[in-house]
Amino acid sequence: MTNSVLYEAPGPRAKRRARYTSIVVGVALLGIAAWAVAQLAAAGQFTMNKWGPLVDPSHEYFAALWNILGQGLVNTLQAAALSIALSLVIGTAMALTRITSAPWYRWAVVGVIELLRGIPVVIAIFFAARVLPELGIELPLLWYLVIGLTAYNSVIIAEIVRAGILSLPRGQSEAAYALGMRRSQVLLTVLLPQAFRTMLPALISQLVVVLKDTSLGYVISYPELVQEAEIAIQNLNNPIQIYFVVAVVFIAINYSLSRLAVFTERRLSRGRQGPSRPARPHRTPAATGNATGGGH
Amino acid sequence: MRSRKPRAVAAALAATLGLVLTACGSGSTNQLGSGGQDSFQAPVAENPSFEPGTTMAKLSKQGSITVGTKFDQPLFGLKGLDGTMQGFDIEIARIIAGQLGIPADKINWVKTPSKSREAYIEQDRVDMVVATYTINDKRAQRVSFAGPYYNAGQDLMVKKDNTEITGPESLRKTGAKVCSARGSTPSEEIKKYIDPANLVLFDVYSKCADALRTGQVDAVTTDNVILLGLVNESGGKFKLVGKPFTEEPYGVGITKGDTEFCQFIHQSLTKAAQNGTYQKAWEATAGKVSEENPKLPELNTCS
């Protein structure tokens, strides 16, 4: 249902009224913004003293500051990439074995999934960094973060994969069986490749979640973007400004990824025949799945 | 499409490398806020010899040492934007490393916030911890301490114009909100003086300083020397109450039971106190702000 279904195409009077209301709302918003800016200015948050290192290339700490933030971003991306790759492998394995295996095994997998889904990611990370060494498993910090993130995200991906496979038309597997393929062949060569196609947008959205969650590396002092920003803040004493930049970086990357997810979804759904497209968007692992699945 | 990928990877690599290189190249820039740069440098022993099998022999042979410290403690352990380390703890670590024949640039610094110090020593992630690390019995069950190399005490920091808070006893009756760091001993200690509901905890003390500045809390508590760094950075907005109410002997944390290494650290510290390196290290760091002129405290026995 498109938005326009909710209201009539406006006539001249409605248009005029809408224009007035828009202006009032716009002015009110501008007013709030102006007030906030005035308050921040009064608190001395717009001085070059605070912003200089970030925006003035000739500032003595400009290069050092952007270096440290850049290094943090590299670390963040690295942790996110490793986590999503590992989650994809483990999640797919979990989903496939859950679909195929004996009942007791299926229940065990469901149990693990429910358990991991019920625990905050930050605790999974903290747990990995605190408990694994007590058990004699000592790794670089990066891997504790990756393990913590993977533990949570692999179960989410397992669910996405399972939904993807179950959403395929029955005819696909029936035809494959009729050709004399084994169950594993059917899964790996027929169902999974098709499922991945429909899952792609949801997977990209999950990447947004992972990227945001790398910031939880703070509990184990992993030098990701937010941690490195903290070091810069200790030196430059401008937390608001630096956090503003960090927020912009995260929003820019994640927004691009979300747009990519929407774009892929459109491309993929255009490739398919009209009738097979499900009527109710929220039932499919769509790009908005991010909102429902892992609201982290 | 295919041919573009390696190029992108190469570009990313180059960018990373560039960052690393620049980070290394600028290693000698000053850290800000500290005024003139200290000319002080801990002496490095040439070819010291140690009994084989000891920690000293191992470290001396490998020519590098990994030290756990704070990255966010002005005057004691602060990481500069360019990656250089500054502070009294840093200098103490350099003095010890120097006696092992390890120059300052061969020290790997690892961030050890209060909550992870014992674990990092137990896991051998660091060879020693010099991180405003108070010696106490509970910790001594898990790690050994050399030192103390400095005696601090817990104090309160308030806004300059605050006259109500005169010491820990005044906190309860004024209903003051007090800020400290998560997982630190001061945050446990202060619970004797205030309701838990009035205790605000952050991961670093600089957030406490911000909270004090905007008036969300009334006092910040931790060791006096740490507060001193914050007072210094506040540009005259904060002051110390100046009545330390605990004793916090700072020690060097090492692997539990490594008596030889402990004795070696004691020798290094004593030597530094005798030849004036200890005093110079203080003057170059905390001494810039503190009026105190500390002497090396009496060392504990190694066990």
Add this chain to the structure above:
Amino acid sequence: MHVITDNLSLYRDGLVTTLRICLYSGLLALLLGTIMAACRVSPLTPLRAVGTSWVTVFRNSPLLVVLFFMAFGLPELGINGTYFVFGTIGLALYTSAFVCEAIRSGINAVPPGQAEAARSVGLGFGQTLSLIVLPQAVRSVIPPLGSVMIAMIKNSAIVGAFGVGGDLFSVGENLTSAQGEAALPVLIGVMLGYLIITIPAGLLLGIVERKVAIAR
């Protein structure tokens, strides 16, 4: 395991604090999310812009960063409050973006004929939305909304890092850090605390989901 039994009262208080944070944040997030969803489908361009930017900002920032701006940005604006309030508002703002998207997809799931019929009997935008579309959307919104709320309960673990203190995760961190207890038993206790909330919530959600499911 004696750590858990010895500190049972701490864990209990932690659980209560976590639930309090979640209750207030949840209510506020539902309110804000519904308002924003209404904005996003409204005929007024500025309102739509507000709704869209709201969702873009809060859905794409790490919660940690949102919480930072609550705890350290609001005081700069001259707004005073306790960190419990700041943290609760931060969690609510972050969650509201997800609530908004869940509700919007619910609105989109209502067949267009319903709104068309409503309009043809002369209802305006507000009436169409509040009397016809939203009540029907509620049914398809409940499952994703439930997931958002469960995610919020888990996210509340981060709020403790911003001066709130006393929630389940903070209790665990304090026991392992300041008091030097072994991590494994302490953290198992913390995890149990969260599972006590999230697993029944998940089961309940499953039941409700089956109840309200509509065969279309």
